[in-house]
Every structure is written in C-alpha cells, then in structure tokens.
Amino acid sequence: MDLNVIWDFFIEHLNAEEGIDEAYVKWSAGIPFIYVRSKKGKRDIEYSIKKWSAKAMRGKRLHSDTIFFREEESLYVYRHRFYVPQEKMFCCGNLCVDCVRLKQ
Template sequence: MNIQTVWSDFLSRFNQSSNALRCERKVLAGASFLYIRKYDLKPTIENDIKIHSMKSMENYRLHSETIFVRETDIHYVFRHRFFVPQEKMFCCGNLCEDCIRFRT
C-alpha cells in the first residue's frame, strides 16, 4: 500500500467535487497541510474533508485526522494526515481487554 495513492485519490476527489474551488497539499516539516480556498463555512468544509477521506480510504486499513490550523483572507488551513492504526498483532499474555485472542 502506498499512502501517496490515497493522497492523490483524496485530492482529486476533493478538487472535482462541485463545491470545492481548489485544495492544495503542502508538506512542511514532515506534516501535511491542506490549503483550501474559502467557498463555504468551516464546518461544511470539514465535513467535505471527512467524506472524501473516507471514500479514499475505503479499500485500505487507514485512519485520518484533521485539525484546523488557521484562517486567512482566502484560505482555510488544515493539518490532515492518513495513518495506519497501531494495533496489537500478538498476545502478550497479560489478559488485556483488547487481546487479539478475543477478535472474531
């Protein structure tokens, strides 16, 4: 699995949606930021990010996280990332509640 494939799918979906004017990804200090032109209220844009993220991740075991950073005259800036969930892959013998033995 390549995260770049998920990113390119997400950006193309977001930019092709009827509401979006332009969404651009910039990587600064290893963190990915979305610069989105203002076209609607912030909650609506956050919802669009969530919807397009879910559609881009549906064939992969990934999670996404979006954090609002700032607002300028023409852009909203969000820190957005896709990541692989960290889950236990073996039983450690401590009878944990989320033990892999209890999965069905």
C-alpha cells in the same frame, strides 16, 4: 500500502467538489497541511474533507485526523493525516493480556 495513492485520490476528488476552487497539500517538517480555497463555509469544507478522506480510506486499515489550523479570507488551512491504528493485529505468542485471540 502506498499512502501517495490515497493522498492523490483524496486531493483529486476534493478539487472536484462543487464550491471548492482549489485544494492542495504542502508538507512542512514532515506534517501534511491541506490548503483549501473556497467560498463555502468552514463547516461545509470540513464535511467535504471528512467525506473524501473516508472514501479514500475505504477498504483499508487507516484512520484520518483533521485539525483546523488557520483561515485567511477564502483560504482555509488544516493539518490532515492518514495513519495506521496503533493496535495489535496478530498474536505474538507471549500470552499478552490484550491478545487479538481474546477479542470477540
């Protein structure tokens, strides 16, 4: 699974959202930060981020995490990442207590 395709879809649609002037990603020390320039309120921006990240992840085993970082006038910065959940996806044959075969 190529996360670049998911990031491209996410940023493209976030930029097309009404009320958002500009949205882009900067990577700092391997951590992605979303910069959103908008006249919308913080709550509306966070709703848009959640909406488009959910649509970008649809049909894939991914999760997202968004944390507000800072605000300067009409520029909002969020730490946002897509990640694969840390859970077993197959039986390794070691009779583990949390084996996927035992889940219902």
